[in-house]
Amino acid sequence: MVAIDPTEHEISELGPEVNGIDDAAELREMLSLEASGEDRAPVKTLIESRIETLEAGGEDDPESVDLTELTIADIANMVRDIDDGDLLRDILEREREGKERKGAISQIESRIESVEGSDDDGTELEYEPPEKKYPDLDHPTADKQYVEGVSGESYRDMWVYCETQQGRLIDVSKEMLGRARELMDAYNADNAVADDTASYGGDEGGNTEEVVAVLIGDDVAGLAEEAIAYGADRVVYHDDDRLARFRHKPYTELFCHMCRDWSQEWRDYHEPRYNIFPATNNGRDLSALVQGELDSGLASDCSDLYIGAAMISNPAKTGKPGDSVEFERVLHMPRPDFSGFEYSTILCIDKPFRDFHPQGASVIPGTFEVPEPGDREGEVVEHDIDLPEDWFQVEVVDHDQLEDGVDLTGHEVVVAMGRGIDRVDPTEGIELGLELTDQFEDAGFGLSRGVITASYEFGSHVEGYITEERQIGESGQVVEPDLYIAAGISGAVQHKVGMDESDTIVAINTDPEADIRGFSDYFIEGDLFEVLPRFIEALEEGTFERAIAEVSSD
Amino acid sequence: MTEYEHYEAVVVGAGPGGAAAAAALAKQGIETLVLERGADAGAKNVSGGLIYAEEWAPYTIDDLFPGFREAAAERPVEEYYIHNIAGENVKTFDLDRIHHRGTEWCDAVLRRRMDSWLAERVHEMTRETGGGLLTDVRVNGLLREGGTIVGVTCDELDPIEADVVIAADGVNSELARDAGLMDWDDPDDWFQGVKAVVDMEPEVIDERFDVRPETGSAHLFSGDLFDGVRGGGFLYTNEDSLSIGTVFHLDSLADERAEPHELLDSLLTHPLLDQWLQGEYEEREYAAKLVPDSKRVAHPSPHRGRLLLVGDAAGQMQAQGPIIKGMNHAVTAGGLAAEAVAEAQTRGNVRAAGALYEQKLEDEGVMKRLRPRRYRATRFVSESRPVNRLGRTLVNSRLGAAGLKLFDGLLERSFNSPFVLGMIPDTKMTYVTIPERVGEVLGDPVDGESRVEPPELDDRIGDLTYDVDDPHIEVLDDSFEASGTAVTACPVSAEGFGGGCYREETVQTNGEAERKVSLDTQPCVECGTCAVVADTHWEHPSGGKGVQFEQG
Structure with a gap:
């Protein structure tokens, strides 16, 4: 049995799924499902290449493999993935005792050199400011104190910007807090506690690091406890009535002040180690501005986060051409490219004489689960500074709250009206439908597309109901209530796809040949202007089932 | 100065006209961008389904796209008949002579398959020139600078500048209308065609149409099965399906308040078709399109400034009685337009391309086929009301019946004469009265009974794919x-x-x-x-x- 039937998915969804499967047999089964189903060439290639990857790798354990059975090229491929110098030396020894091939030995030696650094390490890199190195270029950041020369500073903690709307934490804020909690718990542990995140036993000095939640707004102090419940060790908040709405300048200045300039006993470091933002409209704006101001980078719209080591050979980062250097405590920030066909993992790594901290990411809402709130303890710190007037030069003069729209899903009953309402008078038809809807405790009122696009002139008291957001069907909403009452709807396939999963469908139509009869549980041949009043009457007496039974022709 | 992207040529529409123009341009090394509004070339395109390669034509589709017939076409048409219908009486004429006259070959096609195959070739060819073919892009108008056409504007992309714009954007060309070259004013100028593609296994086609595998036949229908609406029907054999459709004068369709899908159904359910359908009917797709009547609207000067019109966009669709030819003219026109662009470029004056194109349409014999002089000379007499009444009375009289009988062979010959067909007036008499009378007087009753039930209109719509x-x-x-x-x-x-x-x-x-x-x-x-x-x-x-x- 396969977990994923490829024929039920778009190719863009399948990429990450397939690459997460490690069982070749399962993949083969998926391949045959695809071949006998949709038979899409790119999907088959995807699955085949995953099978190939699985079967090519894995079988040779470098610690025990018989080197005499491998070609030089095999050995070269194998050692390329090994970062452990001791293991490499062991392989080198085994090769010398075995076939003693020159090519193989030089491959292994060069890998050892690249992992451990060359021996002739006599020349120290010397810092030369870019203004001096390239005197002909403009250097707009020359006077920015944080751009250069911050090497050797201290960085700690994972800061999480918690966005609020309508005085509440939005879900993605909780999701980020939950993930930050997992990451920092693993980080602070002595031994591995999670598969995907390394353990360091705290910072370089062995002290635990925190999850710091940031709340900015008007009257957000009350949310601090909730942020702690979802995973924060500490909450820094700033309340000001001018901050009720998101505004770029003050929000950016505040965040940067809190995490870089604000001298506090608990915040005795230069900048955070990690900054996490939501990839919402406001979060995207804020993340770019803050990370720019802090002179670091940003991986936007990430779909995962984990912490671990990374072997880096880029001389711009290592300062030692030809050598690989292992960087620890690196935040790995995978993000989808090309609409999810590819994934890139972004790393934000220091280079000689120049730090790139905080390592920053914005996270796509829904990436992580909303955690269960826990019974946790934490510190709440008010950030209380005077905000300069010139942060508020941009004034919000007006704002509008978009309506949620009409959600017809999730009701027990949906009453839907079709073009049959013009048999007598469209306005009266709508009135009847609304009246019937009111008879149920939990009912929604829907329309067929034919009513919405018609030229009927409705009375002003029902006109407000004739909107596209009440449309049921292919280009509208899909509902599956316990009871669906379709009055004067013929049941074209475009309508059918929006409602035929309903438990019980009752259709009223003057035309006994109407398509809807074919997928209704009860079909009532009749004019809705006669049938609906009887329904309403019956419901008032509480005998709907009997009323249907009486008038039903099926 | 604007800073829009610029190409030497922009071709709008990847049907046969646009594909031919783009291929011919690319062969001349002209940097060509093709813009197609369908999600895939062919997704928006419908035709009755026969493409011709004419001996006189300077460009045919297989000249420009070698391997076309094997890869993109359905069955070659080797037999061609017209059925004159009067109730259950049918008289069939063999139109072999007119069909094969001057024709190198004629294949049935389905446009999605054909156009998407062409588009792949076009993309490869145009990419070599620094251009290419983009789908999902709707060109919505002409880009002008100081009143002069300098390129196109799109829904999806920034405006694009071009030395020349070739509008092959079909019968409802928005560019031709933007330039004031075509309008939608008069129903007399148009035909409307509807078509059903019907499933049929290849072996079943071979047997029921009595054709060899890999060959096919074409049938036309006229007479009284369309409630007096002027027009006719067709049936072509594809590899594993049939294209069955009807084409009517739009003015007649409008005046009679006829329902096109019902007229199609009356053809589908005529007992004559039972020999082929035999009670089995699985409709794959219902489609429709307007067809320009080239006799009236083929534009004699289809260009303005840097804009050249090709194919249906220029009204280049020849429909004279049983001769129905469109795609071949679009291909020829596309090739000639490209030639004109290349020549004008050589002369250092791309603005001359339009005039050169017009000249070539005339010189190469395209225009005389699209707008025969004989039609223009005779239509004032033959389309006038009293003449028609007289004709109808005569044809319906006993004397007329005798004449028809006497001239049975002659009649079949005259159907096969391009000279006579070029004169055919667009009146009820030609489409309905004569064929009906032919069927009545000369025809034999069809044995057979229709047992097919075409789908209802809502199911036809429901089976189509839409991205609303x-x-x-x-x-x-x-x-x-x-x-x-x-x-x-x-x-x-x-x-x-x-x-x-x-x-x-x-x-x-x-x-x-x-x-x-x-x-x-x-x-x-x-x-x-x-x-x-x-x-x-x-x-x-x-x-x-x-x-x-x-x-x-």
Whole structure:
């Protein structure tokens, strides 16, 4: 049995799924499902290449493999993935005792050199400011104190910007807090506690690091406890009535002040180690501005986060051409490219004489689960500074709250009206439908597309109901209530796809040949202007089932 | 100065005309960008289904695209008949001579398969020149600078500048209308075709049509099976399907308030077709399109400034009695337009391309086929009312019947004469009266009984694939007087049918009942009928949106 039937998915969804499967047999089964189903060439290639990857790798354990059975090229491929110098030396020894091939030995030696650094390490890199190195270029950041020369500073903690709307934490804020909690718990542990995140036993000095939640707004102090419940060790908040709405300048200045300039006993470091933002409209704006101001980078719209080591050979980062250097405590920030066909993992790594901290990411809402709130303890710190007037030069003069729209899903009953309402008078038809809807405790009122696009002139008291957001069907909403009452709807396939999963469908139509009869549980041949009043009457007496039974022709 | 992207040539539309133009341009090394609004080339394109390669033509589709017939076409047509129908009586003429006259070959095609195959080649060829083919892009108008056409504007992309714009954007060409070269004013100028593609196994086709594998036949139908609406029907054999359709004069369709899908059904259910369908009917796709009547609207000077029109966009569709040729003319015109562009470029004056193109259409014999002089000379007499009445009386008289009998062989010959066909007047007499009388007097009753049940219109719509976007057509005057004809003439609307595009509604305003029409563009097949018969603002949907034909 396969977990994923490829024929039920778009190719863009399948990429990450397939690459997460490690069982070749399962993949083969998926391949045959695809071949006998949709038979899409790119999907088959995807699955085949995953099978190939699985079967090519894995079988040779470098610690025990018989080197005499491998070609030089095999050995070269194998050692390329090994970062452990001791293991490499062991392989080198085994090769010398075995076939003693020159090519193989030089491959292994060069890998050892690249992992451990060359021996002739006599020349120290010397810092030369870019203004001096390239005197002909403009250097707009020359006077920015944080751009250069911050090497050797201290960085700690994972800061999480918690966005609020309508005085509440939005879900993605909780999701980020939950993930930050997992990451920092693993980080602070002595031994591995999670598969995907390394353990360091705290910072370089062995002290635990925190999850710091940031709340900015008007009257957000009350949310601090909730942020702690979802995973924060500490909450820094700033309340000001001018901050009720998101505004770029003050929000950016505040965040940067809190995490870089604000001298506090608990915040005795230069900048955070990690900054996490939501990839919402406001979060995207804020993340770019803050990370720019802090002179670091940003991986936007990430779909995962984990912490671990990374072997880096880029001389711009290592300062030692030809050598690989292992960087620890690196935040790995995978993000989808090309609409999810590819994934890139972004790393934000220091280079000689120049730090790139905080390592920053914005996270796509829904990436992580909303955690269960826990019974946790934490510190709440008010950030209380005077905000300069010139942060508020941009004034919000007006704002509008978009309506949620009409959600017809999730009701027990949906009453839907079709073009049959013009048999007598469209306005009266709508009135009847609304009246019937009111008879149920939990009912929604829907329309067929034919009513919405018609030229009927409705009375002003029902006109407000004739909107596209009440449309049921292919280009509208899909509902599956316990009871669906379709009055004067013929049941074209475009309508059918929006409602035929309903438990019980009752259709009223003057035309006994109407398509809807074919997928209704009860079909009532009749004019809705006669049938609906009887329904309403019956419901008032509480005998709907009997009323249907009486008038039903099926 | 604007800083728009610039190409030497932009071709709008990847049908046969656009593909031919782009291929010929690419062969000349001219940097060519092709813009196609369908999600895939062919997704928006419908035709009856025969493409010809004519001996006289300077460009044919297989010249420009070697391997076309094997890879992109259905069966070659080797037999060609017309059936004159009067009730159950049918007289069949063999049109072999007119069909093969001057024709190198003729193949049935389905446009989705054909056009998407062409588009792949076009993309490869144009990419070599620094251009390429983009789908999902709707060109919505001409880019002008100081009143001069300098490129195109699109829904999806920034405006694009070009030395020349070749508009091969089909019968409802928005560019031709933007340039003022074509209009949608007169129903007399158009035919409307509807078609069903019907499933049939290849071996079954071989047997029932008595053709060898890999060959096929074509049948035309005329007479009284269309309630007096001027037009006819056709049936072509594809590899594993049939294309069965009807084509009517739009003015006649509108005046008679006929329902196109019902006329198609009356052909499908005629007992004559039972020999082929034998009670089995599985419809793959229902489609429709407008067809320009080249005799009236083939533009004698299809260019303006840097804009050149090709194919249906220029009205280049020849329909004279049983001769129905469009795609071959579009291919030829596309090749000639490209030639004109290359020559003009060599002369250092691309603005001359339009005039050169016009000259070539004339010199190479395209225009004389599209607008025969004989038709222009005779139509004032033959289309006049008294002459027709006289003719009808005569044909219907006993004397006429005797004449028909006497001239049986001659009649068949005259159907096979391009000279006579070029004169054929567009009146009921030619389409209905004569064939009906031929069938009545000369025909034998068909034995056979129709046992097929074509799908209802709502199921036909339901089976089509749509990517519904905001409405692309706006009814400017929703009174029944102005736009009511669309309720019947639109191939996806019908009287008393609430699931179509156009619906008649009675609205109470201040106590007065008023007849109105409302429009829902969801089921629209983008044929353009309502642009002619109703008062609308008509545009195509944006790139990739709207209906997507799988067969075409």
